Amino acid sequence: MSVRLILAKGREKSLLRRHPWVFSGAIAKMEGKAQSGETIDVCDSQGKWLARAAWSPSSQIRARVWSWQQDETIDVDFFVRRLKAAQQLRNWLAARDNLDSYRLIAGESDGLPGVTIDRFGHFLVLQLLSAGAEYQRAALISALQICYPSCAVYDRSDVSVRKKEGLPLTQGTVLGDTPPDLLPITEHGMKLLVDIQTGHKTGYYLDQRDSRLATRSYAKDRRVLNCFSYTGGFAVSALLGGCKQVISVDTSQGALDVARQNIELNGLDVSKAEFLRDDVFKLLRRYRDEGEKFDLVVMDPPKFVENKNQLAGACRGYKDINMLAMQLLNPGGMLLTFSCSGLMPTELFQKIIADAALDAQRDVQFIEQFRQAADHPVIASYPEGMYLKGFACHVL
Numbered sequence: 258m259s260v261r262l263i264l265a266k267g268r269e270k271s272l273l274r275r276h277p278w279v280f281s282g283a284i285a286k287m288e289g290k291a292q293s294g295e296t297i298d299v300c301d302s303q304g305k306w307l308a309r310a311a312w313s314p315s316s317q318i319r320a321r322v323w324s325w326q327q328d329e330t331i332d333v334d335f336f337v338r339r340l341k342a343a344q345q346l347r348n349w350l351a352a353r354d355n356l357d358s359y360r361l362i363a364g365e366s367d368g369l370p371g372v373t374i375d376r377f378g379h380f381l382v383l384q385l386l387s388a389g390a391e392y393q394r395a396a397l398i399s400a401l402q403i404c405y406p407s408c409a410v411y412d413r414s415d416v417s418v419r420k421k422e423g424l425p426l427t428q429g430t431v432l433g434d435t436p437p438d439l440l441p442i443t444e445h446g447m448k449l450l451v452d453i454q455t456g457h458k459t460g461y462y463l464d465q466r467d468s469r470l471a472t473r474s475y476a477k478d479r480r481v482l483n484c485f486s487y488t489g490g491f492a493v494s495a496l497l498g499g500c501k502q503v504i505s506v507d508t509s510q511g512a513l514d515v516a517r518q519n520i521e522l523n524g525l526d527v528s529k530a531e532f533l534r535d536d537v538f539k540l541l542r543r544y545r546d547e548g549e550k551f552d553l554v555v556m557d558p559p560k561f562v563e564n565k566n567q568l569a570g571a572c573r574g575y576k577d578i579n580m581l582a583m584q585l586l587n588p589g590g591m592l593l594t595f596s597c598s599g600l601m602p603t604e605l606f607q608k609i610i611a612d613a614a615l616d617a618q619r620d621v622q623f624i625e626q627f628r629q630a631a632d633h634p635v636i637a638s639y640p641e642g643m644y645l646k647g648f649a650c651h652v653l
Contacts, residue, residue, distance in 0.1 A: 259296075259297065260287065260289035260291040260295070260312070261287070261288040261297065262288075262300065262312070263284070263285045263287070263304070264279070264283050264285060264299065265284065265302060268282075269301040269302070272308055275322075275325060277322040277365050277638070277639055278318045278321060279299060279319055279321075280317055280318060281318075281319045284319060291312040293312065293313060293388045294313065294389045294391055295312050295392060296310070296389075297310055297311075297312045299320055306327050308322040308324065309322070309324040309325075309331065311323060311331075311371075311390070313389060315388065315422055316423075317421075321371060322370065323335070323368075333396045333399045335396075336369075336393070336396055336397050336399075336400035336401075339367065339369050340401070340404045342368070343362055344404070346632075346634065347359050347376075350631055354466075355443070356444070356632075358443075358461075359375070359376055359630075360373070360376075360464070361375065361381065361632075362374040363632070363634055364642070365639045365641075365642060366634045366635055366639060367636075370389065371387025371391075372387075372390045373386065373459070374401075375458075375461075375463060376408075377436075377442055377451050377453060377460065377461070378440060378442060379408050380408065380440065381401060381405060381409070381410045382410075382411050382412075382459040383397075383401075383411065383412050383413065383414065384413050384416065385419075385427075386422070391419075391424050398410065398431060402432065408433065409430070409435075409436070410433065411453055412427055412431050413428055413453070413459050413460070414426065415427065415428040416458075428454075436453035436454055436460075438452065439452055439518070441522070442461070444466055444490070445470045447469075447490070447493050447494065447523055448519070448522045449461070449488070449519055449522075450522065456488070456512075457487060463630065464597070464629040465491075465557065465630070467628075467630045467631075468491075468593065468595065469490045469491055470494065472495055472498065472553075472555060472593060473497055474498065475553055475649065476494070476495040476497075476499060476500040478499060479501060479551075479553040480500070480551050480553070481495045481503040481504070481553045482503075482506070482555070482585065484554065484555060484556050484582070485506070485507060485556070485558045486505035486507045486513070486516060486555075487509075487516070488512050488515040488516050489505050489512075489513075489516025489520065490519070491505075492516060492530060493523055493525065495553070496520060496526070496530065500553070503530050504530075504532075505531070505532050506533045506535050507533075508534065508536060509534070510534050514532075517530070517532055537578065538577070538578065542581060545585060550586070551587070552586070552587055553590060553591045553592075554582040554591075554593070555593045557593075557647075558578065559597070560597050560598045560599075561574050561575065561596070562598035565600060568601070571598060571600075571601065572605070575610075576616070577613075579610050580613040580617045581617075583652050584617050586619075588652075589653065590651075591650065591651060592621075592650040593627075593647065594610060594647060595645065595646070597644055599641050599642075599643075599644035601646070603643075610648060610650060614652075619652050619653060620652075620653040621650045622650065623648050623649070624650070625648065625649035626646070626647070627645075627646065627647035627648065628645055628646055629643070629644065633645070
């Protein structure tokens with residue numbers, strides 16, 4: 258007999274809307290015992306079956322739904338079905354945009370909560386972020402072998418969110434070759450080097466593909482400041498768009514070295530590029546005090562919000578850097594600004610930019626809106642999946 262999680266009265270509404278999470282406060286009791294990550298049945302207060310989910314006793318999210326079908330077993334065949342469904346969408350996108358790299362599995366939005374898989378050429382880079390995903394590791398890897406027999410699999414489950422699930426951090430080759438130190442990929446005509454083993458996330462920010470392409474259309478004859486530049490994807494795009502100069506700022510010298518290589522790899526004029534290892538907040542203030550001016554600022558910071566308690570502080574941080582960026586822009590300049598914090602609603606982010614404009618004593622026109630690329634879909638029942646948002650702002 259399977260373990261049953263019984264919800265408190267009235268707490269089944271989100272599951273009836275097919276939201277895939279059950280929080281600790283929604284639980285009335287457990288019938289039976291389950292180990293961390295094990296598959297359990299979720300029922301309403303009357304015992305009516307609702308979903309099949311993974312149990313996570315260490316997390317505030319106590320259960321994550323695998324399936325809404327009572328007769329569906331969570332096994333290798335289940336993961337094969339999910340992978341094939343996800344690949345269908347990516348086949349269309351890869352053909353449309355001529356991609357050799359994309360997000361193959363976007364967690365909950367592809368029906369696999371806690372699972373992220375990015376594909377770079379013939380390397381599949383895996384992140385298992387929940388107890389259920391870790392528990393099903395062997396079944397998922399078997400499914401990957403069936404669906405992608407010629408691909409190597411590398412594990413980058415070395416992210417701190419696993420600690421909330423009571424899991425150790427893991428990393429290393431799972432199947433096939435170990436990735437090279439830098440793997441070249443192509444994106445909208447750019448060649449870019451990806452550090453799968455030690456780079457951020459799975460090695461690269463595939464979600465910003467569309468925004469990087471859009472940057473080209475704003476860059477012509479402009480002096481560009483590329484903040485939180487990482488390995489310089491926005492800088493390469495700006496140079497391809499005909500910018501006069503691009504200054505890339507990051508705290509990682511290793512990332513800046515790869516940014517320089519990316520510019521050289523694309524046959525671009527590296528004399529138009531500058532690379533500064535610096536704290537963006539401090540540099541923006543220094544530039545403002547020195548009277549430096551730019552025509553385009555790209556502001557793509559890391560996530561400022563890990564939980565709701567940090568939202569107020571994050572708002573102050575976003576307001577501060579956007580105000581400083583506006584103060585550096587010549588009249589008629591462009592600010593491309595982003596937030597990758599899932600807990601930051603788009604409307605609130607837009608209001609923060611408007612408040613930053615008031616503090617900077619500048620008028621701002623919103624002229625374009627950005628989101629994560631289409632290989633990072635958002636399933637309708639899980640709006641939290643829409644984590645990346647951005648605006649192109651005309652600063653007067």
